[in-house]
Amino acid sequence: YGNNKYVAVSQNGHIYYTTDIVTAGPGDSMWTSFSTGTSNSKEFKEITKYNSTYIAVGDCGIFRSINDGQTWTEILAHHTVNFNAITNNNGCYVAVGDNGYIYVSNDGNSWSSKYLGLDIAFYGITNYQGTFVAVGETGKIIRSYNNGVTFAYYAADTKHSFRAVTNYNGKYVAVGDCGTICISSDGAAWTSVPSGTTKNLYGITCYNGTFVAV
16 A cells, blocks of 8 residues: 555456555456556466555566556566565565575565575565564475575474464564464564464454454
């Protein structure tokens, strides 16, 4: 969200925006499509924003808009690797995906790989004051405490896959398969907590210290 514009990515290679999120329903005429030039068979997974720059990622690679979403440019194309998540800290962007892919950029245009040799999928990423934490398959976690310069690998006390992660003032919560919830105060040491369900959890958000997982 920015400049009174809500921006969403889709599974058909399109990016949409609306200025009225309250009454705009899925697929209705209140959503306007941005043209990205990518194939309708490609899927965007997530989007992040810093100032007027948007970065969107998916199995179509990495796309950037520097004019509040009006026009989009393919920055990094990957036809065999899916990017699943992206976030940023004051314009330092980190994108993660399948096959252990970790890419970092300080401007959204030039990207460098931080591959750690882990051939697993990372599904979610969060940031707190330059500490990036990404979570993925079989309880695997990576963390950068120096704004994406270096990353290190950690493992939670679970073999289940994480699907999403968020934080509140540096308290990290990751959720995943079979009701898995793990918490951490630093993104490195993790503790499992009971969730009361064995259903898979695919997303989590937080407001003022209240976490909600779905």
